[in-house]
Amino acid sequence: MLLLVSPKNVEEAMEAIEGGAHIVDVKNPPEGSLGANFPWVIKDIKNILPDNLLLSATVGDVPYKPGTVSLASLGVAVSGADYIKVGLWGPKNYYEGVEVMKNVVKAVKSVDENKIVVAAGYADAHRVGAVDPLIIPKIARDSGCDVAMLDTALKDGKTLFDHLDEKLLKEFIDETKSYGLKSALAGSIKKEEIAILKKLGCDIVGVRGAACSKGDRNEGTIQKDLVKELVKLCE
DSSP: OEEEEOOSSHHHHHHHHHTTOSEEEEOOGGGOTTOOOOHHHHHHHHHHSOTTSEEEEEEEEEOSOHHHHHHHHHHHHHTTOSEEEEEEOSOOSHHHHHHHHHHHHHHHHHHOTTOEEEEEEETTGGGTTOOOGGGHHHHHHHHTOSEEEEEOSOOSSOOHHHHSOHHHHHHHHHHHHHTTOEEEEOSSOOGGGHHHHHHHTOSEEEESGGGBGGGOTTTSOBOHHHHHHHHHHHO
16 A cells, blocks of 8 residues: 655655655645645655655645636646646536546646546535545546545544445445556544555555644644654555
């Protein structure tokens, strides 16, 4: 299982790299769960990334505006990200989700066919009116994405496991894999929950808070020693 760590700046990215993170994921926490950072931050982090590591970046918790989202995704791709993560906040159903993501895929793959597109839903979608998390695998499959992901929309202390039990998470992972796609799970994941995700067969686990000082995604900063500890749990 790969560990994805989400820094907000170059200094945190260095800590993630030195800690051995498998994927560095550029994020902007003040703008939300999958808050988008600035193009120059993505470029600056890309410039310090070792050749053997892939860079991920979030497009944001996006609205149901396929044109806007595809253009933003193109910006993330040309800024240097290998993984382009789209948080399906605005789409309310399967059809709207597919419409957004198929246009994202078209925009991103026009730059580089090898770019990896991630359709991200929210385990607590019911709290914000977003698309049902359990149809994210089908949205990813039918729009041509490479990864189906779940996170949590609201960062209020509740984790992925507070909204979906192990049985449902296993179904999500197995369905995603049956389509030939990779599964990714995040959502205020605690250190002790990583072993559960590994047992369930998850391909990628995403963290920020667990890798930050005081376990605080907003006020804390990523620490390489914490990243090292999480990497060991994944491997």
